[in-house]
Amino acid sequence: MVPKLIIVTGGVLSGVGKGVVVASIGRILRAREISVNAIKIDPYINVDAGTMNPYAHGEVFVTYDGGETDLDLGHYERFLDVELSKKNNITSGQIYLSVIEKERRGEYLGQTVQLIPHVTDEIKRRIIEASGGYDVTLVEIGGTVGDYEQLPFLEAVRQLRLELGDDVIFIHVALVPFLKTTGEFKTKPLQHSVAELRRYGIQPDAVVVRSEKPIDANSVKKIALFAHVPPHAIFNSYDVDTIYRVPLILEQQGMGDFLVKRLRLASKEPDHKKWEEFISKLTSPRYKVSVGMCGKYVELPDAYLSIIEALKHAGATLDTKPELVWINSVEVEKNPDMLYKLNIDAMVVLPGFGKRGTEGMIECVKYARVEKIPFLGICFGMQLAVVEFARNVLGLREANSTELDPETPHPVVHLAPEQREVNVMGGSMILGDREVEIMPNTLAASIYNTSVTTERHRHRYEVNLSYLPKLIEAGLVVSGWRKDVRRVEIIELPRHPYFIATQFHPEFKSRPTRPRPVFLGLLKAALENR
Structure with a gap:
């Protein structure tokens, strides 16, 4: 044709x-x-x-x-x-x-x-x-x-x-x-x-x-x-x-x-x-929630464009406008107490690469965990959520990702095995669709309402499975696993209004009339928890 x-x-x-x-x-x-x-x-x-x-x-x-x-x-x-x-x-x-x-x-x-x-x-x-x-x-x-x-x-x-x-x-x-x-x-x-x-x-x-x-x-x-x-x-x-x-x-x-x-x-x-109908709900919402967006490129929102749109899609479904509060993680490193003045209803810790601003992102995770603020971590945001939990709940004070500190005594996040022999930069990460198995009786199961989902990926580092028994014993829940190989895909915390983080990028599959469950769940929790 x-x-x-x-x-x-x-x-x-x-x-x-x-x-x-x-x-x-x-x-x-x-x-x-x-x-x-x-x-x-x-x-x-x-x-x-x-x-x-x-x-x-x-x-x-x-x-x-x-x-x-x-x-x-x-x-x-x-x-x-x-x-x-x-x-x-x-x-x-x-x-x-x-x-x-x-x-x-x-x-x-x-x-x-x-x-x-x-x-x-x-x-x-x-x-x-x-x-x-x-x-x-x-x-x-x-x-x-x-x-x-x-x-x-x-x-x-x-x-x-x-x-x-x-x-x-x-x-x-x-x-x-x-x-x-x-x-x-x-x-x-x-x-x-x-x-x-x-x-x-x-x-x-x-x-x-x-x-x-x-x-x-x-x-x-x-x-x-x-x-x-x-x-x-x-x-x-x-x-x-x-x-x-x-x-x-x-x-x-x-x-x-x-x-x-x-x-x-x-x-x-x-x-x-x-x-x-979508536009009507998007532009004339009945409710508003304040969403903290913690990252290192916040001066340029286009760096997180799909996440912004995914939040809009979820907001329209809930008749709610997500008002975004951009939090520069570099500034948080200088003054962590600034978080307590923001009066946010939810927190998203955003994707990224490299060491700059990461301690500020970890502070944002801690703030959301301790203050019971509905939380979503995406990719790098999930990895840093694991680091924060290992440091401040498990007690491994020097825990880190080997991306950020190759000499850390507690590499709770490390380079994925298939990435260790990679010697080129372009197109060499774990990329594209992977099937994710969702564990029953978890927050993830309740929001996805399915046992398997397909999500898009873009990362090199992952949770170090050797630390998982200790992390789980301390209260971390692994609610999503990659189906083809044993890799952590979703973590969550019980006894929290909403604390979930994904290794994958849910934003890439969000559509105006079909928002992704983790964004929908975040805004629902923000509305209920205000």
């Missing part, structure tokens, strides 16, 4: 919400029972996002098959309610590595290997491969038109339009700023980015204008004239109270009808009822 492709490009500047627009278009099509897939192209030379600093690129989103990808894939999964593969994130690093490996194997024997056709052919091959089996595939090209690193991808999609004809359309997303000094929208940046796109042989079929507020008719007229796009194909994604409202805004402007007609799609009447 020839795939139908919607290629989305961006102009003027990055970070204006192109990924949300792509996800919203996907949601609009899904509401018509059209099967939709989405691909994110990142032009950087890294093979994947796994080795990047969160300050540079936000969170690393993990796919079911172990891909370490751009955070936009999280938006796609949440809006489209699908599970995407590592194949859905294409980088320049992957493309060049593949081409060079083929050259070394002799697959291009006798040829001069060049950007065109060899690199562009590899890009096209990967897009087509990842598009198989879907009615429509959205392809977001990261960055902005005019970036040098983006050029091979623009050339590749230009060729796809030539080869696949009307089954490929282009949508350009660009900012139209509102100049307060003159009280008018300025369309020139968008005009110039479309002109740059044309220079590479691509004429957009539609334009999505990003703006602070709805643009006026005069601006639409200007854009239509200079971008050579009819007014009915100009859409406006303006700032709203929640990103989940964007599909409804674009739908109201006719985006769905435009795409169905332009791509000749078999479509049912759109049904956004459940989505609308």
